Amino acid sequence: MTPAAPLALYIHWPFCVAKCPYCDFNSHVREEVDQEAWRDALLRDLAHEAALLPGRTLGSIFFGGGTPSLMPPATIAALIDAAAGHWRFDEAIEISMEANPNSAEAARFRQAADAGINRLSLGLQALDDAALRFLGRAHDLSEGLAALDAAQACVDRVSIDLIYARPGQSLADWDSELRRALGFGTDHLSLYQLTIEPGTRFETDVRRGAFTPADADHAADLFELTRAMTGAARRPAYEVSNHAAPGQESRHNLAYWRYADYAGIGPGAHGRRGGTATARHRKPENWMRAIERNGHGLVEERLLSPAEQAGEALMMGLRLADGVDLRAIAARTGLAPDALIDEAAVARLAGHGLVTRAGDRLATTPAGMLLLDGILAEIVAV
Template sequence: MNKADSELGVYVHWPYCARICPYCDFNVFKNRKVDEKSWIDAFGKELEHWAEITGPRNLTSIYFGGGTPSLAPPDVINAVIEKCKALWGHSDNIEITLESNPTDVERDRFSKFHDAGVNRLSLGIQSLNDEALKFLGRDHTASEGMNALDVAQSTFANVSIDLIYALPEQTLDQWRNELQTAMGAGVGHLSLYQLTIEEGTAFAKAVKQGRWTPTASDNAADMFELTQQVTAAVGLPAYEISNHATPGQESKHNQIYWRYADYVGIGPGAHGRISVDGRKFASETIRYPAAYLSSVIERGNGTEEFYALSPEDELYERFAMGLRTNAGITLYADDIFYEDEERVVRLNSLVNDGYLANNCGRLTATDQGLRILDTIIFEVFR
């Protein structure tokens, strides 16, 4: 395949939020006034830097994440989109996603982002239960979330919503009702995440202090199984461990990650994976916004790290990403995976025990395996 035909995604990290959620461990900072021109210039210079490295590519996805990119000025979003299109060839059906929270301020801006070039909205509703929303530190109600969804669906042809489940004291019936309400709204894509306690977050501190106890693993597993059953029954099957879609509504950008394709990451703390001369390179930008902006002005980019992954690290990432999906990964006869005989034995044992399926080199996780996928990956690569 000609390099110019190979797909490329661009991830843009907007680092600011109105408030920091207690479960969030992303690179985020409390919202402040921003210099619109500084961000447009910085993002533009970074994109030029990466375009020189990647060369001509087929741009299939731009994803604005954060943070809360719906707090960014629409002109910044538009400038990034137009710059990306000017630097790389892009497909006619390019997917351009913006993450948003369902607050009144952001709802009023949906049409502006649509006019700026965004064609897919990812709405962070997170829960349809007011008490759960308070627990999660969200600044909207369930009613406001559903109202925002109505506005989003009237503005964008492609809308996804995020929900978090396996909350303390949440029952199977409560989660089933939330799911059914969300699916009844007619969305074509759902991102459904179990609550995890990440180090350094307010939730991690609360759990260590004994203020509340996370959901037991058995209960979380039951909720995961219920999720798969309920979504599949209405035509929203899982195409990845946490993502469900009607056919044709799968996230192109997320599939770039899971297929281990190339993507550029710009903005404070963004990560990227780029192929150069047959090797996969990892990148990470400077985390602090002021330092990031200064670096771009002085050096023309905000890169803090850029290094070639070892063949073993590349294999691990390809394996860990691919097994999250229903497509799985392909292990060819000459794959370096087979150079470690003990690893092959462990893999075959997982297949024999029903956690993995191996169909002529196409490796997928079974329903049983998906429930303990992190453990399986650790077992294979230990």
């Protein structure tokens, strides 16, 4: 019997100093946070999931948010120590934390590293002060670069986030900005096109004509430039928006995209536990009341059908440059390999250079990544 892949653990810290206008994540602004109560509640939520996933090896922990770099280092350490008590740690365990570049937070990077964080994901978002103001960021460029220096001094693995396809951003603008970013020496970059998400302030701004988003053709040109430049810099795309030197891919995110089990705790966190989908209460106060009432923050546990699991595995895996192993998905779900995909659609799309098929390996080409949602709708048969 093939041993289970290492488990991943996601810990959600929902609080931010301010809500960014493009953000649709589960983040909340609160004047005060009872830090001791939150630490204890997260530990209880963690213990509940661990009891349902005994005997596993933990391959990664990811502190996300919100702004988890606002967490007290003692809380970070307590959660890492508790996880080590619940599961065996893989010898190469990755323990990541999302962080903002504000100087107050950067000063705590060393404390976070001492607590056990060995990878920082730094939300620079732009290398231009005007763009940072447009994006509603609380830091300026000099503060961001100082935070990057601080992060690289504290941990060996640092990833930076940038948002491109901003209004008015030309190919030359992005070429210059990305070239500078590639010179920072980080082995991982998450490069996201600006998308206007429902319910955000940017959606309201676009609706009232405050700005016009980049059109699809220009966004596609920027995407292709991004792929070419990161590939030439030996930071090729291994997923739609993520680029890394070989061996420096995010192990935690690979667990999602390869459809491994992951436990999610904290407000709004999702998980996949042996074919069961889990979700926590989103609103912090509702999650906290659920912890007090039930000892966990769950709002939903739903057993997924084999077809649902296969569909999720395909939709996640085809985001990766190396694609999916159809036979492995079939073995996991009990479905026949030829029942997973529409073979005629695959053949047609392969003829257009949008997907490749080599035996049981199905992958999306770089050209296909631009049309991924449409491709998935055509080829996923479950």
